[in-house]
Amino acid sequence: MNLHGLTLNEARHINLSLHYLERVIQALSRKGTHHVPYRNSMMTFILRDSLGGNCLTAMLATLSMLHVNLDESISTCKFAQRVCLITMNANVNYLPSPEKEIDYLRSEIKRLKKQINETNNANKQLTEQEKDECMFAIKQYLLGEDDFVMINDMRKVKYCIEFMRDKLSLMTKELESQNLRSTLDIKRKKCMDEMESKYKQIIEQKDEEICILLNKT
Structure with a gap:
């Protein structure tokens, strides 16, 4: 397929983003990696929390059964396999209710006032x-x-x-x-x-x- 003009430019950017996504997946799937190149593209930067953060992420891979697309289908399967190697530790985000937060702050203020009074009375x-x-x-x-x-x-x-x-x-x-x-x-x-x-x-x-x-x- 011959691409020209705007379509060619878009295809080039899509392939480049997928290339950077592949590098991020490889870095996350290898143990002992200290640097993950999230900032190489906008897509990997946006997907940062979904790929290696506190999230449960599901990947959907689309395959073609045609013989002419066999290489691309194999490449997609290998990519999905590398994604499965990523270990995620998802935790429930705790969002305290305003009432509990207010009660905690009131108790903290009471404790601090008591401490101040004890400090002031220490010299008596x-x-x-x-x-x-x-x-x-x-x-x-x-x-x-x-x-x-x-x-x-x-x-x-x-x-x-x-x-x-x-x-x-x-x-x-x-x-x-x-x-x-x-x-x-x-x-x-x-x-x-x-x-x-x-x-x-x-x-x-x-x-x-x-x-x-x-x-x-």
Whole structure:
């Protein structure tokens, strides 16, 4: 078939688009391909989501049973086979309803306002009653009581942490002091034992000298 003018130009563009579509299909059907040439033509760019995106795509292939079109029919079948090799992972797009979105935003605003209030109240000093509540909670925690009081106020949490840290630091210092005293007592006892042994040796030596002198006399 001889084509001329506008028909020839259209046929050339159609064949070129099909060529670029073939390259996209080949890239998608091969594993490990990092680049898919969607932008080579307008058709492949438009079909981008249908070919490799979140879609379920069906391909319809038209074949001719005439002997003169056998080569084209075989080529179409091979093309359809390559399309079947493409793996699609279609997922349902979740579109939240406006009511649910509004409820979510309201809850988020409420949470942020609560966080702001807690931050603003973090610098306020605790009252004596609140400190007593913290001490009661610490006592319950240390005793392992089942009815342990949960603390939701960050100021109280900070006070409890600082109180426990100070107590732990004081206990550590006392333990170190006891260990130091114990070490000094051990050294002192060792020194006294050495001095006692030395004096015993001196006394024994003097006793021997006295005995020798008495025997001579």
